Amino acid sequence: LTSYRAWLQYREKDQEKYTKTVAPYLKAVSVTVDNDIIERALDEWTVGLNEMFKQRPAVVRETISEGLAITLDPSLPNESYQLKTTEKRIQLTAKDANGVLYGVFHLLRLLQMEESLQHLSMTEVPKNPVRMINQWDDMNGEVERGYAGESFFYKDYQFIKDRQRIYDYARLLAAAGINAISINNVNVHENETDLIFDRYLMDVKQTSDIFNQFGITLFLSINYAAPMEKGIASADPLDKDVQAFWKARAQAIYQVIPNFGGFLVKADSENRPGPFTYGRNHAEGANMLAEALEPYGGLVIWRCFVYNCKQDWRDRQTDRARAAYDHFMPLDGAFKENVVLQIKNGPMDFQVREPVSPLIGSLENTNHFLEFQIAQEYLGQQKHLVYLVPQWKEVLSFDTYSKGMGTYVKDIVAGEVFKNGHAGIVAVSNVGSDYNWTGHLFAQLNLYGYGRMIWNPELTAEAIALEWVKQTFGNDPFVIKTIMQMVMPSWEIYENYTSPLGIGWMVNISHHYGPNIDGYEYDKWGTYHFADRNGVGVDRTIETGTGFTGQFHKENARVYNDLTRCPDELLLFFHHVPYTHQLHSGKTVIQHIYDTHFRGVEQVKAMIDAWQSLKEAIDPTRYTSVMERLEHQLYMAKEWRDTVNTYFYRKSGINDLHGRTIY
Numbered sequence: 001l002t003s004y005r006a007w008l009q010y011r012e013k014d015q016e017k018y019t020k021t022v023a024p025y026l027k028a029v030s031v032t033v034d035n036d037i038i039e040r041a042l043d044e045w046t047v048g049l050n051e052m053f054k055q056r057p058a059v060v061r062e063t064i065s066e067g068l069a070i071t072l073d074p075s076l077p078n079e080s081y082q083l084k085t086t087e088k089r090i091q092l093t094a095k096d097a098n099g100v101l102y103g104v105f106h107l108l109r110l111l112q113m114e115e116s117l118q119h120l121s122m123t124e125v126p127k128n129p130v131r132m133i134n135q136w137d138d139m140n141g142e143v144e145r146g147y148a149g150e151s152f153f154y155k156d157y158q159f160i161k162d163r164q165r166i167y168d169y170a171r172l173l174a175a176a177g178i179n180a181i182s183i184n185n186v187n188v189h190e191n192e193t194d195l196i197f198d199r200y201l202m203d204v205k206q207t208s209d210i211f212n213q214f215g216i217t218l219f220l221s222i223n224y225a226a227p228m229e230k231g232i233a234s235a236d237p238l239d240k241d242v243q244a245f246w247k248a249r250a251q252a253i254y255q256v257i258p259n260f261g262g263f264l265v266k267a268d269s270e271n272r273p274g275p276f277t278y279g280r281n282h283a284e285g286a287n288m289l290a291e292a293l294e295p296y297g298g299l300v301i302w303r304c305f306v307y308n309c310k311q312d313w314r315d316r317q318t319d320r321a322r323a324a325y326d327h328f329m330p331l332d333g334a335f336k337e338n339v340v341l342q343i344k345n346g347p348m349d350f351q352v353r354e355p356v357s358p359l360i361g362s363l364e365n366t367n368h369f370l371e372f373q374i375a376q377e378y379l380g381q382q383k384h385l386v387y388l389v390p391q392w393k394e395v396l397s398f399d400t401y402s403k404g405m406g407t408y409v410k411d412i413v414a415g416e417v418f419k420n421g422h423a424g425i426v427a428v429s430n431v432g433s434d435y436n437w438t439g440h441l442f443a444q445l446n447l448y449g450y451g452r453m454i455w456n457p458e459l460t461a462e463a464i465a466l467e468w469v470k471q472t473f474g475n476d477p478f479v480i481k482t483i484m485q486m487v488m489p490s491w492e493i494y495e496n497y498t499s500p501l502g503i504g505w506m507v508n509i510s511h512h513y514g515p516n517i518d519g520y521e522y523d524k525w526g527t528y529h530f531a532d533r534n535g536v537g538v539d540r541t542i543e544t545g546t547g548f549t550g551q552f553h554k555e556n557a558r559v560y561n562d563l564t565r566c567p568d569e570l571l572l573f574f575h576h577v578p579y580t581h582q583l584h585s586g587k588t589v590i591q592h593i594y595d596t597h598f599r600g601v602e603q604v605k606a607m608i609d610a611w612q613s614l615k616e617a618i619d620p621t622r623y624t625s626v627m628e629r630l631e632h633q634l635y636m637a638k639e640w641r642d643t644v645n646t647y648f649y650r651k652s653g654i655n656d657l658h659g660r661t662i663y
């Protein structure tokens with residue numbers, strides 16, 4: 001149960017002193033407005049106080065002098081709230097019901113962390129208007145790139161009737177500030193088109209109702225060729241029958257689910273159908289759907305993960321890194337207002353290290369969301385402990401120079417720079433039917449951290465991790481310190497023992513787990529490292545390479561294009577260099593590879609030692625499940641180390657300076 005409760009543990013407090021200082025605020029709660037979301041907030045407050053303090057606050061409508069007073073103020077920004085303590089009363093003033101819910105979760109977080117409520121005086125406004133999760137659940141019950149068991153939405157093409165788990169998921173998401181979700185995989189397979197037909201629509205509605213109570217709007221992924229599954233001859237966006245099909249669908253859906261969010265679309269990508277089949281571009285494709293949803297205020301979220309996965313670009317003409325920009329930049333401004341492009345954080349595909357997608361900061365006249373992946377597809381598949389917020393924070397704080405120095409990704413995707421009507425951040429979920437939601441217990445931190453970070457990108461990765469550790473494991477300073485030492489360097493550790501210097505991949509094909517240096521090298525998916533006896537890396541420069549560096553604004557383009565200025569950690573993403581090339585760090589490329597790989601394994605050993613020191617402090621279930629995964633991580637780290645080092649030793653023929661054994 002402890003694992004299942006994730007960051008909502010509400011552990012009973014045994015600190016008399018603390019309990020005394022907060023007692024007045026817990027006595028009563030006064031609220032005058034009534035709706036489902038506020039009701040859920042009150043439930044949560046009641047349950048939390050009862051479990052932590054054995055207190056049941058009286059819920060009243062009149063004003064109170066002791067306790068929590070909740071009021072609405074429509075003049076505040078959307079979903080925002082203020083917390084202010086005056087003597088024995090906390091005033092929670094929110095813009096709307098979502099604001100109330102977030103404010104209550106904020107207070108519960110403070111109580112879980114045993115922080116003072118005495119001098120609260122703050123205003124919280126979410127930076128990103130849309131804070132979304134994409135489920136990649138298939139209706140057969142599997143989760144694409146799922147590393148935490150089966151789907152808890154579907155089994156054998158039916159919705160799972162017991163919806164308790166969805167309810168608990170919605171609570172966890174709301175506590176982390178999430179306000180939108182798409183509930184099926186972007187790869188919509190056969191039979192799944194029925195999600196927008198009578199066969200499943202009532203189930204979709206019931207699921208939507210659960211999420212709505214927690215302030216979360218529901219979306220569905222659709223198959224672009226859905227009309228053809230239903231007997232229409234084509235899916236051409238300019239075809240009248242196709243247009244009528246989508247209009248009828250929109251009408252039918254909104255009749256059942258009036259606040260339905262809209263469609264998420266993966267088109268012309270990795271063998272999915274799309275407008276290209278009919279010689280139409282993506283603006284024509286997306287706008288046709290947008291027109292159908294427009295009368296109801298629905299959105300079309302259109303993914304930019306479009307590249308030719310059947311074309312070998314070793315001729316350097318069609319660098320996969322270029323694809324999103326090449327496809328979508330020429331269409332900037334051609335999309336309707338209720339179309340939102342969804343852009344992966346990097347130009348390739350959620351690797352351990354990539355530059356930021358150059359589309360962000362270039363699209364000036366098109367609404368767009370940034371897409372992260374919480375599921376650790378290329379980052380250890382939730383068997384390895386990798387805290388992702390430090391990586392995401394680098395993306396958000398990247399300076400695009402779009403409107404001169406200081407045009408950061410975080411401000412662009414929040415819609416502030418180009419005054420977008422729709423803006424925000426989306427991420428691929430990492431949950432499943434496993435008892436602890438995420439397989440690796442520490443992968444809970446990535447889900448929690450994602451929500452907190454996109455609510456407020458100014459929070460440090462460390463502050464977010466601290467919140468999670470305290471809520472999840474309690475307030476013992478030794479436990480906190482030890483876990484923080486494991487968590488904070490974990491992304492760097494993973495990078496150390498896997499693919500070096502921004503080159504990415506080197507994984508087994510299709511399932512993407514474990515080292516395989518040449519796995520994709522002679523394959524068509526376009527993810528090469530070009531290692532030979534002389535050197536390694538991809539030349540993406542303007543003069544001699546694929547020209548990808550030219551997609552950035554000139555300040556960044558100059559840095560990436562210039563071998564002497566390109567940051568070490570992205571060197572092999574942008575340049576092909578000899579093994580003896582000297583990095584800014586002073587090391588040669590080959591020595592860097594050897595050193596980081598030996599070091600990465602030692603760092604995993606240190607993580608295991610740290611966890612071992614907590615054996616007495618953590619319940620056996622959580623202790624053992626994490627330990628098992630850490631041991632597996634060590635095994636895999638060694639395999640990565642030996643595979644990578646051996647490969648480059650054989651290619652280069654250069655010995656390790658320190659004479660360590662390389663097989």
Ligand code: BDP
Binds near residue numbers: 377
């Ligand atoms: C890749 C995954 C694949 C997804 C695809 C996508 O390997 O399963 O369908 O991304 O984002 O990373 O559409």
